[in-house]
Amino acid sequence: MNRQAQAAVLFVLGAALLHAGATDLSLRYVKAGLRPLVVIAGAVLIATALATAWYERRRGRVTAAADGASPADSEPGAHAHPEPRAHAHPEPGAHAHPEPGAHAHPEPRVSWLLLLPVLALVLVAPPALGSYSALHAGTAVQRPLGFPPLPDGGQGSLRLGLADYAERAAYDDGRTLQGRPVTLTGFLAVDEAGTPYLVRMTLNCCAADAQPIKVGLTGRMPPVLRPDTWLDVTGTYTPRRSRDPVNGGPIPFLEVAEAVPVPTPRDPYDAGGGA
Numbered sequence: 001m002n003r004q005a006q007a008a009v010l011f012v013l014g015a016a017l018l019h020a021g022a023t024d025l026s027l028r029y030v031k032a033g034l035r036p037l038v039v040i041a042g043a044v045l046i047a048t049a050l051a052t053a054w055y056e057r058r059r060g061r062v063t064a065a066a067d068g069a070s071p072a073d074s075e076p077g078a079h080a081h082p083e084p085r086a087h088a089h090p091e092p093g094a095h096a097h098p099e100p101g102a103h104a105h106p107e108p109r110v111s112w113l114l115l116l117p118v119l120a121l122v123l124v125a126p127p128a129l130g131s132y133s134a135l136h137a138g139t140a141v142q143r144p145l146g147f148p149p150l151p152d153g154g155q156g157s158l159r160l161g162l163a164d165y166a167e168r169a170a171y172d173d174g175r176t177l178q179g180r181p182v183t184l185t186g187f188l189a190v191d192e193a194g195t196p197y198l199v200r201m202t203l204n205c206c207a208a209d210a211q212p213i214k215v216g217l218t219g220r221m222p223p224v225l226r227p228d229t230w231l232d233v234t235g236t237y238t239p240r241r242s243r244d245p246v247n248g249g250p251i252p253f254l255e256v257a258e259a260v261p262v263p264t265p266r267d268p269y270d271a272g273g274g275a
Contacts, residue, residue, distance in 0.1 A: 007052040009115060014045030024266055028128060031203040032267055128268035129210050131189035131227040134199040138247025140211035141166040150176050157181035157234050162200040163213045163270050169237055169252030177237035184215065184254065185262065188229045195242075196225055198233055198254070202270040213270055216242060219256035230265070234258045 019025065021038035030038065144167050150158060160182050168177055186198040189212075196217045201210040219235060233256055240253040 003052060003056045007049045007056070009049075010045050010052065011049035012115065014042045014047075014049060017042030017045065028207065028268075030206045031269065034205070128264070129201050129207060130187060131199065133210070134187075134189045134197070134201065134212035134214065135191055136246070137210075137212055139166075139214045139244045139249040139251055140202055141170055141213055141249060141251075143167070143171045147172050147176055150180070157183045159183045159185075161270060162186050162198065162215060163202060165254070166213050166215055166252055169215075169254075170241070170250040174237040174239065174252075179236065181234055181236055181257065182254075183232055183234045185230070185232055185265065186213075186215070187268075188225060188227055188231055189214070190225050190227055196221060197251070198231065200270040201268070207269075210269065214244065214251050216240070216251050216253035217256050217259075218253050220258065221256055222259050230262050232260045232262045234260075 017038055019042075020029070021035050021042055141163065147168055150160075158180055162184050165177070165182060165184055168174060184198055186200040189197045189199045191197070197214045198217055199212050199214050201212055203210050217233065217235075218238065218240060233254065235254045235256040235258075238253050238255040242251045242253075243249070244251050
């Protein structure tokens with residue numbers, strides 16, 4: 001793969017990153033706050049590709065001029081008469097070393113396989129992590145520094161982020177949740193014992209370090225439980241609690257009054273607050 005081909009690969013990769021950063025595709029790989037960095041990285045790669053292509057083209061012109069292909073040689077009437085070259089006979093035991101560029105060895109064509117990840121990024125959007133990953137990783141709920149007061153719920157239910165509910169239920173004993181209907185959004189996971197959980201994966205940086213926030217569900221559940229189905233679950237706090245079998249972390253529960261299937265949200269990962 002020569003420099004021009006490398007520049008083409010860089011350009012395609014940069015364009016793919018720009019496409020991912022300008023659309024919701026990047027949310028399948030990194031948290032929303034890192035989208036500007038994805039866009040910047042794509043722009044830098046495109047600029048590098050263009051600079052590489054320009055440099056290679058300029059170097060080609062300089063090389064052609066050095067080899068006698070300058071514009072002056074192509075004027076009418078100008079004839080270049082090369083001087084006869086003396087034939088050098090190498091001494092016995094001497095090894096002839098070809099001049100740089102005398103023998104061009106093509107790079108292996110397998111280098112073009114580098115384009116496959118780029119095409120996969122553009123053509124195949126991976127699904128967000130789901131119930132399988134959630135059940136094989138320990139809950140990420142942690143004790144926060146404090147519990148700010150919740151807004152008035154009015155006549156309807158209060159919409160909370162799954163992590164917010166889990167933290168208040170696990171480490172504040174539900175004091176701010178008592179008697180208040182709340183609505184949580186997440187996907188369904190069912191363990192081997194048949195216990196349903198509402199889950200939202202949370203990111204520190206990217207999907208590679210995703211960890212689940214799990215809330216157990218009890219009460220009026222749908223008759224058919226399909227893992228990875230996204231639900232809006234409305235219910236009230238219950239003191240029931242269990243331990244995550246993976247890391248021993250606390251898993252609070254919610255007494256379900258209603259569970260309604262909803263489309264997969266634009267950002268499937270937990271942002272640390274609302275749905």
